[in-house]
Amino acid sequence: MTTVEQPLDVLLSDGTTVQLRQIRPDDAAAIVAMHARFSERTRYLRYFSPYPRIPERDLQRFVVVDHRDREAFVVLAGDRIVAVGRYERLGPGSPEAEVAFVVEDAYQGRGIGSVLLEHLADAARRYGIVHFVAEVLPANGAMLRVFSDFGYQVQRQYADGVVHLNFPIAPTEATLEVQRGREHRTEARSIARLLAPRGIAVYGASTTGQGVGAALLGHLRDGGFTGALVPVHPTAATVAGLPAYPSAADAGEAVDLAVVAVAPEAVTEVVADAAKAGAHGLVVVSAGFAESGPAGAAAQRALVRAAHLAGMRVVGPNCLGVANTDPAVRLNATLAPVLPAPGRVGVFSQSGAFGVALLAEASRRGLGLSSFVSAGNRADVSGNDLLQYWQDDPGTDVITLYLETFGNPRKFARLARRIGRSKPVVALASLARPPGVGDAPALDAAAVSALFAQSGVIRVDTVAELLDVGVLLAHQPLPAGRRVAVVGNSSALTGLAATACAAQGLTVADGYPHDVGPRATAAAYAGALAASAADERVDAVVAVFAPPLPGQLTDPEADFTAALPDARTTGKPVVATFLAGRVPAGVPAYPSVEEAVRALARVTAYADWLRRPPGVLPELDRVDRVAGQSALRPEGADPAALLRAYGIDVVESAPAGSADEAVAAAERLGWPVALKAAAPGLRHRLDLGAVRLDLADAAALRRAYAETAPVFGPEVLVQPMVPPGVACVVELVEDPAFGPVVGFGLGGVATELLGDRAWRAVPLTDRDAAELVDEPRAAPLLRGHRGAAPVDRDALVDLLLRVGRLADEQPRVRSLSLNPVLARPDGISVLHATVRTGAEAPRPDTGPRRL
Numbered sequence: 086m087t088t089v090e091q092p093l094d095v096l097l098s099d100g101t102t103v104q105l106r107q108i109r110p111d112d113a114a115a116i117v118a119m120h121a122r123f124s125e126r127t128r129y130l131r132y133f134s135p136y137p138r139i140p141e142r143d144l145q146r147f148v149v150v151d152h153r154d155r156e157a158f159v160v161l162a163g164d165r166i167v168a169v170g171r172y173e174r175l176g177p178g179s180p181e182a183e184v185a186f187v188v189e190d191a192y193q194g195r196g197i198g199s200v201l202l203e204h205l206a207d208a209a210r211r212y213g214i215v216h217f218v219a220e221v222l223p224a225n226g227a228m229l230r231v232f233s234d235f236g237y238q239v240q241r242q243y244a245d246g247v248v249h250l251n252f253p254i255a256p257t258e259a260t261l262e263v264q265r266g267r268e269h270r271t272e273a274r275s276i277a278r279l280l281a282p283r284g285i286a287v288y289g290a291s292t293t294g295q296g297v298g299a300a301l302l303g304h305l306r307d308g309g310f311t312g313a314l315v316p317v318h319p320t321a322a323t324v325a326g327l328p329a330y331p332s333a334a335d336a337g338e339a340v341d342l343a344v345v346a347v348a349p350e351a352v353t354e355v356v357a358d359a360a361k362a363g364a365h366g367l368v369v370v371s372a373g374f375a376e377s378g379p380a381g382a383a384a385q386r387a388l389v390r391a392a393h394l395a396g397m398r399v400v401g402p403n404c405l406g407v408a409n410t411d412p413a414v415r416l417n418a419t420l421a422p423v424l425p426a427p428g429r430v431g432v433f434s435q436s437g438a439f440g441v442a443l444l445a446e447a448s449r450r451g452l453g454l455s456s457f458v459s460a461g462n463r464a465d466v467s468g469n470d471l472l473q474y475w476q477d478d479p480g481t482d483v484i485t486l487y488l489e490t491f492g493n494p495r496k497f498a499r500l501a502r503r504i505g506r507s508k509p510v511v512a513l514a515s516l517a518r519p520p521g522v523g524d525a526p527a528l529d530a531a532a533v534s535a536l537f538a539q540s541g542v543i544r545v546d547t548v549a550e551l552l553d554v555g556v557l558l559a560h561q562p563l564p565a566g567r568r569v570a571v572v573g574n575s576s577a578l579t580g581l582a583a584t585a586c587a588a589q590g591l592t593v594a595d596g597y598p599h600d601v602g603p604r605a606t607a608a609a610y611a612g613a614l615a616a617s618a619a620d621e622r623v624d625a626v627v628a629v630f631a632p633p634l635p636g637q638l639t640d641p642e643a644d645f646t647a648a649l650p651d652a653r654t655t656g657k658p659v660v661a662t663f664l665a666g667r668v669p670a671g672v673p674a675y676p677s678v679e680e681a682v683r684a685l686a687r688v689t690a691y692a693d694w695l696r697r698p699p700g701v702l703p704e705l706d707r708v709d710r711v712a713g714q715s716a717l718r719p720e721g722a723d724p725a726a727l728l729r730a731y732g733i734d735v736v737e738s739a740p741a742g743s744a745d746e747a748v749a750a751a752e753r754l755g756w757p758v759a760l761k762a763a764a765p766g767l768r769h770r771l772d773l774g775a776v777r778l779d780l781a782d783a784a785a786l787r788r789a790y791a792e793t794a795p796v797f798g799p800e801v802l803v804q805p806m807v808p809p810g811v812a813c814v815v816e817l818v819e820d821p822a823f824g825p826v827v828g829f830g831l832g833g834v835a836t837e838l839l840g841d842r843a844w845r846a847v848p849l850t851d852r853d854a855a856e857l858v859d860e861p862r863a864a865p866l867l868r869g870h871r872g873a874a875p876v877d878r879d880a881l882v883d884l885l886l887r888v889g890r891l892a893d894e895q896p897r898v899r900s901l902s903l904n905p906v907l908a909r910p911d912g913i914s915v916l917h918a919t920v921r922t923g924a925e926a927p928r929p930d931t932g933p934r935r936l
């Protein structure tokens with residue numbers, strides 16, 4: 086929720102930044118000043134009259150609100166208020182409120198109205214307002230479009246010369262789609278302005294040619310930047326042979342980007358100067374910010390705040406820079422003197438030092454780049470922003486990312502899932518996990534890999550593998566399946582390749598590997614490769630070649646590399662390991678067969694993901710979000726009521742502290758019953774004797790209590806017996822990087838020790854839930870292992886979807902465990918549930934748009 090203490094930075098439709106916050110009483114003078122800047126038409130359309138000045142009584146009512154029944158948000162550009170949006174409840178306790186906006190003329194048509202509407206609707210819903218009403222003059226087409234284009238079901242009536250609008254403000258799939266579409270366009274435009282500037286101001290370039298600033302200016306100049314270069318220097322008339330100016334505005338050029346390499350204490354002055362020149366963004370290469378300690382972190386926050394108030398985005402600080410190889414731009418604002426050749430791969434690196442190595446290795450591999458961004462401390466521009474930009478960039482076909490941490494992992498997963506349908510996303514991201522939230526366990530490496538795969542992201546472990554996969558995606562088609570032909574002239578190499586395929590989950594096609602022998606001619610080798618590429622049983626080709634021994638070939642000068650088939654004609658990917666000769670451009674070459682096969686396996690898994698339907702968020706009956714919130718009372722949660730609100734029924738159990746209490750509970754619940762130790766870790770431990778089943782009468786129950794109480798304590802649970810089934814476990818934990826994730830596995834000590842759990846991030850689609858059921862290694866027990874009847878898989882899928890919906894809608898729930906869940910052919914029974922709550926967990930990818 087927006088508060089006075091927490092103003093928000095938001096993006097407008099042209100990619101510029103403004104600030105949004107609640108109105109304050111001391112805004113009165115700024116409101117009057119804004120009103121004075123309005124045109125007569127703007128005043129008339131807002132107030133239905135000329136309204137030349139604001140009377141004092143109206144002014145006080147405008148700026149003094151209770152932030153509940155009456156709310157108002159202001160939008161600031163710099164230190165000026167340029168827009169106001171407000172709602173006012175129509176009577177005490179009314180579910181309706183009137184909403185209105187006014188935007189200064191110079192800022193109209195830039196998306197401010199839609200941003201204000203999002204935040205006002207979000208604030209109103211928190212206080213029980215469910216409908217907005219508005220009155221708009223027919224001539225105010227822009228305001229009418231704000232409402233009609235938002236996705237709300239707007240009802241219109243025309244009376245007395247005014248259009249009366251009424252619409253529910255509950256978020257829907259339609260409004261969410263509109264909101265995310267606007268988010269995508271604004272974030273993409275903000276990055277486009279950074280990567281294709283008309284002119285660049287460089288701060289910190291010395292006249293001696295030494296230092297970081299001089300290097301950046303030299304790389305821009307020598308790289309052939311097509312726009313204007315403006316060195317900014319306090320005294321020099323020229324720098325690096327270019328005219329220099331004491332202020333960027335003095336150059337008289339259109340400056341869109343400022344490249345900054347000055348001391349941290351001078352950056353604030355640079356921001357102000359760049360803003361006067363009309364810059365849209367800053368690339369801050371300077372170090373000494375958050376990476377240096379608390380004082381640097383404060384300076385970094387001040388930098389971003391000043392830049393956003395001036396309408397600018399920030400790359401960095403402490404970054405390597407940005408680059409764009411488009412011939413129309415030729416931008417090298419990086420510390421790398423030479424960029425890789427132009428290509429169609431976008432690269433994002435969080436680390437500056439890592440970025441230098443990445444660019445050098447990409448150049449050595451012949452991997453052509455479209456654009457490159459090093460985010461450094463990632464104070465503002467992040468990998469998510471670049472995903473938004475690259476999605477529609479016609480010059481980028483493959484996206485590669487180096488990520489040290491996630492700023493907004495939920496958003497990353499959402500964007501990757503959408504973008505991965507049209508462009509592959511390859512990420513080098515650490516599997517090391519910070520501790521879980523509270524006492525929730527941190528996810529293991531396999532779980533984290535599964536969460537990446539859920540979004541279609543190709544996760545790799547090393548720089549070499551990042552480029553291995555990038556080269557393959559850049560030059561080869563995707564495989565249609567997992568069948569691989571291995572062809573070579575060395576039985577050792579073909580055997581290694583076949584073994585690597587099996588280890589990576591690929592299938593060596595029937596009839597392969599095919600060893601043509603060390604004496605095969607280039608023509609024979611070419612024929613074998615061509616035949617494998619044309620083989621209908623083959624989806625991809627692994628070509629290996631070892632240099633023959635002296636005297637083995639009649640034509641030692643033969644070019645075996647020319648034998649490689651052209652994937653453009655075969656439609657099948659070809660990867661090669663040639664220990665002699667230079668593989669032609671366009672065929673990914675790897676120093677070892679293991680690396681070649683590993684890259685192919687990563688790409689094959691991505692192709693498999695593409696072929697599967699994306700899944701949908703299904704409608705669920707018996708879900709009552711409000712009832713779920715009511716069950717999370719401040720004095721303590723009611724787990725049973727919470728689960729019932731999401732259609733999850735738990736078999737009733739009754740606590741008892743003595744044999745007599747246990748018998749009384751059984752009489753109420755009905756015989757036969759189970760007796761279980763009450764301690765959470767013992768309730769399902771049949772193997773320890775902590776659970777006694779099928780107790781048919783009071784005598785059996787008393788006998789069981791007498792045996793268990795001395796060992797496990799007097800506190801027990803009595804529960805009616807249900808039909809037997811396969812014991813399963815459903816978990817919800819709050820991962821510190823991915824947010825709420827749902828896990829599924831089969832019960833039992835062995836599966837717990839092996840970590841046999843499948844995990845997916847919320848929100849869960851129907852496909853996610855189905856994959857959770859099928860993924861554990863012990864899942865065959867659910868499908869009728871060794872003649873047993875298969876369980877009701879649909880019931881398990883439905884349960885997982887309900888847990889996922891609960892996790893998505895109730896951020897106060899920090900962990901949940903359903904253990905055990907008995908799955909049978911005729912349905913499921915949830916025997917026990919544990920719910921832990923806490924302060925509302927942050928959900929940065931929900932709610933209105935913000936940076």
